[in-house]
Amino acid sequence: MYNSRGVALHSELIHRWNHAFSILSIVAFPKKRLLFAGSQDSKILVFDLPTYNLIHTIRLGESQEETHTRSSVLCLTRSEDENFLFSGGADSLVRIWSIGEKAIRDDFLPVTETATVYSVTDIGDIFSLAYLDSLETIVFGCQNASLLYVENLIQKIQRASSDRLENINRLPHRRYDKFFDSLGPTGCSSNSLSQSSLTSLQENCGAAIIEVPSENIIKYAHNGFVYSTNKLCPRFNQLLEKNSSTSSSEHIISSAGDGISKLWEFSRDKQLNTVKVTLVNDKIDNEDSVISQTIEFPFLYCGLTDGILKIWDLNTQQLISTLKTKNESDIISISVYMDHIFAIDESGITHFYQNQVNHWNPQQGKILSSEIFNKSNAESVSLLTGGSDGSLTLWDITSLLSAVPLSDALQINASSKLQATNSWAVYQPASLDNEEMLETLRELVSYQTVSQCKDTANTLSLRRCAIYLQQLFLKFGATNAQLFPLPDGGNPVVFAYFQGNGKGTVEKGSKKKRILWYGHYDVISSGNTLNWNTDPFTLTCENGYLKGRGVSDNKGPLVSAIHSVAYLFQRGELVNDVVFLVEGSEETGSANLKHVCEKYHDIIGKDIDWILLSNSTWVDQEHPCLNYGLRGVINAQIKIWSDRPDGHSGLNGGVYDEPMVNLVKIASKLQNEQNEIQIPNFYSPLKDLTEVEHERFQKITKLANIDESTTVEDLITNWAKPSLSMTTIKFSGPGNITVIPKSVTMGISIRLVPEQSVEQVKQDLKTYIEESFKQMNSQNYLEIKVLNEAEGWLGDPTNHAYRVLKDEITAAWDVEPLLVREGGSISCLRMLERMFDAPAVQIPCGQSTDNGHLANENLRIKNWSNLTEILSNVFNKL
Amino acid sequence: MCRFLIFKGKQPIRLSHLLTRPAHSIINQSFDSRLRLDRRRPMNGDGFGVAYYPLDDELSEDGPCLFKAITPAWNNQNLSTLAEKTKSDLVFAHVRASTYGVLSETNCHPFTYHSLCFMHNGGISNFKGIKRILLNHIKDEYLNFIQGSTDSECAFALFLDTLDKLGYDPKKQDGDFGNVPLRKAMLQTIDYIRNWTKEANKNEVHVEPSLLNFAVTDGSTVIVSRYITSKTDEAASLHFSCGSSFVETSPGEYRVERLDRNQDVIMVASEPLTFERGDWTAVPTNSILTIKKQTILLHPIIDEYYQEDPLYLRSSTLAESKGLMGSIPLAKAVEKNVPPLEREGRTRPPTAVAHIA
Incomplete structure (x- = not known):
């Protein structure tokens, strides 16, 4: 078997048993x-696993016939301790068997x-059967x-067998049968068969x-x-029930x-000693019959008709991915082992992993059942399949699970992942110790959370990462941690709330503050991994630096914030309330964050006092910075097209209005010869830089280790002046120099300053371009589309939070931070400020050489641990 | 003492496997019905009808093929030949013992209207009392569609009218109304009949409930109701069976083979066709069974006649007295120690009954 890249994959047939019927x-009972x-x-x-021998056959029903199919066994399950086996089937009965220990000598x-x-x-x-061990x-x-x-159940079995008399009384001794006891056309009852019902009286059972x-x-x-x-592992209860x-x-x-x-x-009513059932939710609609399902928390895998497989996030009840087998026949059985999906249909086994699909036919007629289990030594993993030809095959899929092609080998290795999963339920004390924080960051970096890639592997990784964060918050003692689903099914927003529990420095009479930390767990794609010196999705620590995708943007700073809050909280020293809002779509424009904030406003809290984030770097490698300004942005597309197909300059040149000509004319009107942007009113809201700011900028040019030719004017232009860039031109046709394209599209990126209103500029831009186009009297069509936008932001670097931060940074670094602005944009920042009516503070973490979004992203460990220390003080002093 | 049978398969089946060959087929049931409590009229001899949807695209336009006769089904040579030489993947069959209306072909089920096909097992209580209301309620085109004199045909006309008023044109040639509209129309039809008879029976002292086992299909979806306007009586019997194939194990003896979860073969019948009790499951009283593609869905009909308690034992005396209760015939081997199952017709041990009472 080979995968699409030609790498041989092995799933070795270990053993095959044959039986006469399906x-x-x-x-499997791995322990026994x-x-x-x-x-x-x-x-x-x-069957005995070590020897592969058939050691026992249980016959169901008491038919004299050697073989009969009246009690076909459609489902089996076991108790966790492997002492009980349960079977259910065509005879409408559930039978319970107690399974002892096998004698070593004689099987x-x-x-x-x-x-x-x-x-x-x-x-x-x-x-289907499920046994809930804790409730029996x-x-x-x-x-x-x-x-x-x-x-x-156990209690009932004991009671029933100790009370034989009553038991016998309840046996179906007297059976009246409508069919056999009814009269035939002649008025006589049919005779021959009715005997058997009489002899069915049985004394002993x-x-x-x-x-x-x-x-x-x-x-x-x-x-x-x-x-x-399917039973959900009890340790996930906490995640589902949100608060309690x-x-x-x-x-x-x-x-x-x-x-x-x-x-x-299913919960126990302690007083009545009964179990009561409540429907928690029924929002998952597969829109087609679900033939088989399996759970690997937090995901529910549903096998449907026509070879369709749907993957749901149980936490948010959202559909994450839909896969399809080649054969398009019903998925009869489905087994999942650490993201490896084995879907069984009549044509064989289809194995999905990451973006690969492998298929093999084990030659068993139609496969009807499957099961995956770890052998007792836990090293090897086996897949079992049962077929309609009566065969049962055992496959070793251990190498299949680890045989991941090179570029995907960047994934977390399977065994460490399993341990991590199993340790979820354990309460873990937070610490400011780098070692502890590294463990958290290592796990976070291992999730390939590229939000721009919409494929199944990344989508699952993003979900797992969100769950991991939620789990982490709960582990650290968060009062509440939950996932807010996005309306479009996008990556959920992780919310967590730590309630202040320390007396600390809050003065009498002054109220406890509520601080919101904003971060994101998604990252930019690693690009070509050959440009990396280390594996982008494995955290590597070298020469005092953390390396890996997301260490600087934004997983590293996020870990600092989480650990600093958890540390305070666990020591009973957290003075203020802190809420975390960690989204998974920052790199794609935070499209639905506003919706989530509106919808869950009550849970997040109306009375937010400060919004903190750390989503940028210093201006150089040496000087700690505090950022108080960002530019806004409007990214727009101007498209012009005609009714005619692509033309030829010899045949059609000069005859018609050409879209490219129209576009170039419009483009030429956006800026004049002095590079002044010609959009009406564009500059009118602008204010002159204050003297104070001018001084700050001057200080930066003096102190910061930046390109010496950079003047104050350059900084002002970059940070405090708007700009317009023409970034892309795309056109239809083959790109031949004689071809007149039918349509052309130009991309423009306008950076705005905080004084400018995004709405106003957008409107002015549209009107201006439409007017210019109209003047051409062109036969062509025009469309202006705004792809994304962000408002500019200007904080008040003299407010309480900035003062506190300034002091703390000075204390940690022994040097006063530079107050800087930035030419870039963070789209959600102003939205958050407005939504919660609270000022934001942006605390850069790493150095200018962090390479965020580029190959070899890194973060100096000193910056990282200092940020943690700074934050642990800041959260209490605000 | 009517009987009906519905077959829907992924693959077509020869009609003889359903109608003539099985020892307990509805044709054979019609003269050897295993439940012979209805002594007055021991046989389903008042004609029969078979509707099947052709496999050929050209032929399948505008509804099924319909074959009806007033002769007793077991005596009809044409039926035997036809059944032997015809295959279909969707079959409605009915044998009739008249309860209302004279013996004529127009009174035989199933009834068809373009793509739609309908049959009924049971009877509308005090139909004389509501006939005028019903006929006044429906549009002229459905009034004029009625050719016979049975309550069942009127019920079909009412169903067509209801579907029409829900915004679906019953004349639609290719059918395919979808399971939701058809189920809705069926529920609404039952609702009308229930309300009208209730009103008409207001002053009656002793009223018999209506037994409304309706079956309708548009050629792709099948909707079957098992319903009675009583909280204590059992509805006319209705069973379903599904599996991967319907196989003849020995002459006249059939089994529904169930290998996996595929419902490649689905049968719904007043009385089971095979001698395997495990093959058949009773449709719960006052519910609707839907066959959507090759999947069975079950929906409760919740009104004043619905029983919340799943163990409530309805009395089957009424249905039996009308010859509308079929039971499951048993195969030779009977397991000795299996507990009582209602579908086998075995009574519950007195202790178990007592706790319900």
Whole structure:
């Protein structure tokens, strides 16, 4: 098998078993090294994993016939401790088996049927089972669209078997049968068969018989067959319930033929000693029958008809990605192991990973079931598939999981990722220690969170990163941490709230402040990795520098802020309230941040006092800076096109109005010979630079280690004057010098100063261009499109926050920070200021040589740790 | 004592596998119905009808092929030949024991209107009392569509009118109304009948409930109701079965093979066709079954006759007295220790019944 890049991928066939009938369900008991396979002919086959021997066959039903298919085993599951096996199937019964330890010498495995669960309603086939260990509750999904459960199972089994008499009483001794006991056309009852129902009286029955009580039947849990019920690992409860976390509840997700995936909460009612069920949400609509599903938190993978596979984020109930198998037939089974997706359809196994798709056909007829498990030594990973030809195959996919082509090898290595995932639930003390912070940053950098790439791999990485941050906040003790979904399904905004718990320096009478830290977890693409000296998505520490994509923009500064707040909080010293707003679409223009802020205004808090961010660098390598001004921006496209197709200058030249000519004329009117921008009113709001600012600029040219030829005038032009750049020209046609293009598009980028209103300039620009175009009396068409925009920003560097920061920076660096402005833009800054009616402060972290957005992005560790120290003081002193 | 059968398959099936060959096919059911409580009229002998949607694109225009006769189905040589030589992936079949209306071909089900096809198992309570209201309610074109004299045909006319008033043209040649509009129209139709009969029966002392097992299709979606206007009685029987294929295991004996979750073969029937109890599941009383593509959906009909308690045992006496209750025939081997299942017709142990009462 080869992937698209010609790298050989290995999934080795370890073993193949053959049975006469289809294998419909599989469950592995890795600790006991056993494998259970449910078959169409009402059997459960038990294999010993070390020897690959069939060591036991459980027959279902008490039919005299050797083979019958009345009790086909459609689903199997087990308890976590591997002491119980549950089977469900075509006979509408759930059977519970207790599984003992295998005798070492003779392969004898004690298997006892301990109970049978049934319902008196006609539930049809049982398609899915889930066992909630902590509640001792078995949940099953049925053909009649209902979900049934029995709680306190172990207790019930014990009670039932200790009370034999009652048990016998409840057995179906007296059976009246409408069919057999009804009269034939002649008025006689049919005879031959009715005997068998009489002889069916049985004195002894080892297993307890448990009826599902009325209140444990969720009628119409769906409107289709309930094909899947999967348990959610209890340690994720905290993430789903946002604010509260009750330990005595578990969650399952059920999916059905109606296409809906529903999340249910099962929680114990301590007084009644029962389990009650609540539908948490049913917002996930796959729009097509869900045949199979699996969960690898935070993602829900749904296998649908026609080979479609949908990946959902459970946290925000958003569709993240849709994949499709080549064969376009129903996805019968689906298994996922650390982002490796194995979708099973009748043509075989399709393996999705990153942007690769591999397919192989294991020659088993139609594959009907699959399961992935770690062998007990945890090193090797196995995939099992059961087929319609009765074969069961075991594949070693360990090398497949690690055989990642070179450029993708930049991903996190699998085992470290697993450990990280498993350690989520552990409360972790925050520290200002570089080592601890490095661990956090290492994990953050490992997520390939390129928001400009919309492919599945990046989308999943962005989600995982958001979840990681949410988890991190909770781990550090945040009062609340949740993900705000974006309306367009984009990368969620991570929100966290640390409630001030320290007495600290807040003076009597003065109110506790609420500070908002803004950051982002998305990054710019690494570009060509050959230009990098280190792996962009593996944090590397060399010569006092952090290296990797995002270390400077913006993951590094974000870690500083998180650790400084968490450190204070955990020591009970956090004086003010701090909220974090960390978005995943900064590099693509923060399109929906405003929407999120509006929608969740109440949760974020109305009474924000200060907005802090660290999203830029110093002007040089030596002088710490404080930034108080940014320019605004309008990026726009001017498009002119004609009705005619591309022309030829010999045939059509001079005959018609040419779009390119129109465009060049318009472009020439945007600036005059003195490079003054000709958009009406463009300069009129501008104010002269104050004396104070002039002095600041002068100081920068004197002190900062920048190009010596840079004058104060240059700085003013760059930071405090507007500009207009013509950046791109695109045209239709082959680009041949004789071809007259049918359409041309020009890109312009206008940088604005804070005095200018974006709306006004936009309006003036449009009117001006439209007027100029009109004067040409051209037959062509004009369109002006604003691609993105940002308002300019000017902070007050003399306010309280700047003063506090100035002092702290001076203390940390032994030198006063330079007060600088910047020629660039941050689109959300003014929006945040307006939304929360609070002033913003921009604290540059790294040096001018950080290479943000470029190859070899880096951040000096000293800058990073100093920022943490500065912030831990600032958060308390504001 | 009517019976109906609906088949929808991914692959077409020979009609004889449904109609004539199975030992318990509806044709055979019509003279050897396993539930013979209706002694007055032991046979479904008042004619039959089969509607099937042709496979050929040219032929499938404007609805199904319809074959009806008033002779008893088991005596019809034409039916045997036709069934043997015809294949279809969507079949509606009905055998009739008249409850209302005389014996004539126009009174035989199914009824068709362009792409739509409809049949009914049961009866509208006090139909005489609401007939005028119903006929006044519907547009002329649907009034004129009625040719026979049965309550069922009027119910179909009402359904067409309802679909029309929901904004869908029932004359649409290629059908394909979608499952949501069809289900909505079905619910609305049931709702009208329920309200009108309630009004008409206001002063009656003893009223029999309406038994409304309706089936309708537009050639792609199938909607079937199992409904009764009573909170305590069981509706006329209705079962469904689905699987990967419908196979003949020995002459006359069939099985629905279920290998995986595919519903390549779907059957809905008043009385099961095979002798495997596990093959068939009862459609819950007062619900609607939808076949959307090859997927079965189940929706409850929630009104004053809906029972919240999933274990509530409706009385089947009424449906049985009308010969509208079919049970599942059993195969030879019966498991000894399986607990009672209602669909098998076995009673519950007295202890279990007691806790409900």
